[in-house]
Amino acid sequence: MSTAGKVIKCKAAVLWETHKPFSIEDIEVAPPKAHEVRIKMVATGVCRSDDHVVSGSMVSPFPVVVGHEGAGIVESVGEGVTSVKPGDKVIPLFSPQCGKCRVCKHPENNLCIKNDLIKPRGTLLDGTCRFTCRGKPIHNFLGTSTFSQYTVVDEIAVAKIDGASPLEKVCLIGCGFTTGYGSAVKVAKVTPGSSCAVFGLGGVGLSVVIGCKTAGASRIIAVDINKDKFAKAKELGATECINPLDYNKPIEEVLQEMTDGGVDFSFEVIGRLDTMNSALVSCHAACGVSVIVGVPPNAKNLSVNPMLLLLGRTWKGAIFGGYKSKDEVPRLVTDFMAEKFPLEPLITHVLPFEEINEGFDLLRTGKSIRTVLTF
Known part of the structure; x- marks a missing residue:
């Protein structure tokens, strides 16, 4: 029996307030409106950004269904939807691509102005939500809300992918992998034979390592205070692993000494202000490039000596690895299927x-x- 056009009752993980566990609730998911897509979720990753909502360091209206790194199958579409149809395998896009705004038309940048990252509304583009629980409206998160058996997204925030792809794996392309991998190959533009330092070896940091290896870096120095992560980092391409706790000097000085004044490329993949500074200083003063990948705490500022940049360093950041999501996510899935990265x-x-x-x-x-x- 078709569910198209009907309210679907299903399970979702609702976050009612900060610093509380997720609550598995029965919710109602309204049908998609014009230019919207309803998705039956198959798999979703647990990402640090979702935990930032739990801790309150990332602002979101409450109550909310979070989750933004997922993959599923289109259940139904609203009027005017042309890029996907029921039955298609898709990845929801927390970084949308409208294709019309100044940023979407820019050849390099990707943060579409229709995003819900900068000033979170907790709604879809029309300003309303599709979730209801206990008679109350439940907010969306980044236009995706993948911690639900069914979710509704705007058409500009969904990408059709290879029908043969394993959704329980390619869901990582919805955030973590793409953010890290793209930060190396697209944002930093790591060069063959170069040296890199990666601060933080979670899922995103290890994806940076994969990107640095794919780009041909000759030295990839992995930095973390959890030595249990070192074996996996080396498996994925790290040439050396160092623990800042093993030294009686700042880790940036250690890296400068190891690499003739500093690495060519450094990446901060933790979201801490102190490690952002360390990553910046650890790249070479005249020719180094440092990329902020980790999400910083809300409403925190970093004080930086301009001399760190005046001599020639470059300091960069990007959302979602710099990729234009609707265009590039299908290609990344195709590359995974072709075994170009694990x-x-x-x-x-x-x-x-x-x-x-x-x-x-x-x-x-x-x-x-x-x-x-x-x-």
Whole structure:
């Protein structure tokens, strides 16, 4: 029996307030309106950005269904939708691509002005939500809300992908992998034979390592205070691993000494102000490039001596690895299917969706790289 045009009752992980566990609730998901798509979710990753909402360091209206790194199958579409149809495998895009705004038309940049990142509304583009629970409207998160058996997204925030792709793996292309990999190959433009330092070896940091290796870097120095992550980093391409706690001097000085004045490229993939500064100083003063990848705490500022940039360093940042999402996500899935990069080593745990809180415990205790929740 078709569900198109009808309200769907299903399960979702609702976050009612900060610093609380997710609550598995029965919710109602309204049909898609014009230029919207309703998706039956198949798999979704547990990402640090979702945990930032739990901790309050990332602003979001409450109550909310978070989750933004997922993959599923189109259940139905609203009027005017042309890029996907029911039955298509898709990845929701937390960084949309309208194709019309100044940024979408820019040849290099990708942060479409229709995003819900800068000033979170917690709604779809028309200013309303599609979720209801206990008679109350529930907010969307970044226009995706993948922690639900069904979700509704705007058409500009969904990409059709290879019908043969394994959704429980390519869901990582919806955020973590693409953010890290693209930061190396597209944002920093890592060059063959170069030296790189990667601060933070979670799922995104390891994806940076994969990107640096793919780009041909000759030295990839992985930096983390959790030495248990070193074996996986070396498996994915790191040539050396160092723990800042093993030294009685700032880690940036250690890296400068190791690399004749500093690495060519550095990446901060943690979201801490102190490590952002360390990553900047660890790249060469005259020719180094440092990329901020980690999401910083809300309403925090970093004080920087302009001399760190005046001599020639470049300091960069980008959302979603700099990729124009609707165009590039299908290509990345195709590249994965062609074995141009691995995703499997990043997935350390697979749990049923109902065990979402266990997945976040694994993240917070550093016991997982990526946990994938399956529906």
